Amino acid sequence: MIVHEDDLAEAEETYLASLTVAEADGDERTIEAALRPRTLDEVVGQARVRDQLGLVLEAARLRGRAPDHVLLSGPPGLGKTTLAMIIAAEMSSPLRLTSGPAITHAGDLAAILSGMNEGDVLFVDEIHRMARPAEEMLYMAMEDFRVDVVIGKGPGATAIPLDIPPFTLVGATTRAGLLPGPLRDRFGFTAHLEFYEPHELDLIIHRSAGLLGVELEGEGAAEIASRSRGTPRIANRLLRRVRDYAQVKADGVVTIEVARAALDLYEVDALGLDRLDRSVLDALCRRFGGGPVGISTLAVAVGEERETVEEVAEPFLVRNGFLARTPRGRVATPAAWQHLGLAVPAAAPLTEPDGTLFDG
Numbered sequence: 001m002i003v004h005e006d007d008l009a010e011a012e013e014t015y016l017a018s019l020t021v022a023e024a025d026g027d028e029r030t031i032e033a034a035l036r037p038r039t040l041d042e043v044v045g046q047a048r049v050r051d052q053l054g055l056v057l058e059a060a061r062l063r064g065r066a067p068d069h070v071l072l073s074g075p076p077g078l079g080k081t082t083l084a085m086i087i088a089a090e091m092s093s094p095l096r097l098t099s100g101p102a103i104t105h106a107g108d109l110a111a112i113l114s115g116m117n118e119g120d121v122l123f124v125d126e127i128h129r130m131a132r133p134a135e136e137m138l139y140m141a142m143e144d145f146r147v148d149v150v151i152g153k154g155p156g157a158t159a160i161p162l163d164i165p166p167f168t169l170v171g172a173t174t175r176a177g178l179l180p181g182p183l184r185d186r187f188g189f190t191a192h193l194e195f196y197e198p199h200e201l202d203l204i205i206h207r208s209a210g211l212l213g214v215e216l217e218g219e220g221a222a223e224i225a226s227r228s229r230g231t232p233r234i235a236n237r238l239l240r241r242v243r244d245y246a247q248v249k250a251d252g253v254v255t256i257e258v259a260r261a262a263l264d265l266y267e268v269d270a271l272g273l274d275r276l277d278r279s280v281l282d283a284l285c286r287r288f289g290g291g292p293v294g295i296s297t298l299a300v301a302v303g304e305e306r307e308t309v310e311e312v313a314e315p316f317l318v319r320n321g322f323l324a325r326t327p328r329g330r331v332a333t334p335a336a337w338q339h340l341g342l343a344v345p346a347a348a349p350l351t352e353p354d355g356t357l358f359d360g
């Protein structure tokens with residue numbers, strides 16, 4: 001089943017509509033398409049990945065062959081889909097898009113593979129969520145450009161070998177650790193995307209402002225960049241919300257004052273924490289004395305689903321050193337207390353010198 005980029009959203013879980021959730025929703029995909037870099041040269045940041053990928057593609061072009069299979073891994077919103085599209089564009093090859101959750105049977109994959117032409121790029125988003133039998137079919141296709149299509153059932157079933165023209169698989173995953181080893185090993189090149197530095201986000205925001213026709217001052221861009229969680233998707237989204245504010249409440253120009261006022265209105269604070277992040281920290285510190293507390297209890301305390309707290313808020317809070325996962329539960333770090341403007345209690349967890357909570 002080949003799906004259009006706009007429909008990929010349906011195959012993914014929908015998260016609460018939050019400004020700082022790194023996943024894209026349906027409408028956002030259309031806007032994103034307009035902001036995506038089209039060539040490797042237009043990609044901002046990720047210098048190492050860009051150089052390595054550039055080399056892989058150039059070498060393939062010189063040999064006149066399809067490039068090796070590429071695995072792109074990293075958190076949402078850092079540019080995996082963008083790079084997949086660029087790979088196809090740089091090779092002047094058609095791109096076929098599908099996603100792990102859309103491949104529920106080996107037959108789904110067989111149908112896609114049997115329709116491939118030489119040199120096509122097949123992009124499988126969220127590749128770790130593909131059905132197991134399809135995964136096995138994919139190893140063989142990646143290595144030998146061949147699959148066995150099983151016709152019939154039971155003792156009468158026959159496997160018909162089917163040759164597939166050489167193609168390039170580009171897999172994207174937010175959870176590289178969930179990929180079975182044999183599948184991971186069949187990628188000739190793996191790129192790990194890193195969170196972006198503020199000055200890189202700054203460039204991305206300026207570029208997007210140019211494309212969207214937003215008048216933007218340098219300090220306004222820097223303000224948005226610093227609240228974007230190292231994530232281009234969030235930077236672009238905050239830019240659009242700030243633009244709305246600038247048009248309605250100011251003269252359309254994104255100054256630092258406008259950016260600050262808008263982001264405060266949308267409750268995205270100076271470090272990029274949103275209302276959910278803050279209420280998690282608030283509950284943890286004020287109601288549970290800094291923890292340790294179980295994630296389910298914490299979720300009830302903030303009135304959210306456990307999954308929302310665990311998958312949306314927690315990764316950012318952990319990465320930024322506000323919250324720690326320990327065997328006994330979630331614990332606030334001194335930085336969390338400080339960020340809430342509270343004194344760090346002497347008895348707070350993680351202030352104990354022996355650091356016993358970190359074991360395990």
Ligand SMILES: Nc1ncnc2c1ncn2[C@@H]1O[C@H](COP(=O)(O)OP(=O)(O)O)[C@@H](O)[C@H]1O
Pocket residue numbers: 031032033035036037042043044045046075076077078079080081082083204232233236
């Ligand atoms: N390196 C980059 N330079 C400029 N814009 C980027 C970059 N990476 C991502 N973006 C922007 O962020 C948005 C999300 O990127 P995307 O490739 O969809 O992320 P992912 O597939 O990893 O979730 C895109 O619309 C694109 O405009």
Ligand SMILES: [Mg+2]
Pocket residue numbers: 080081082125172
């Ligand atoms: Mg994507």
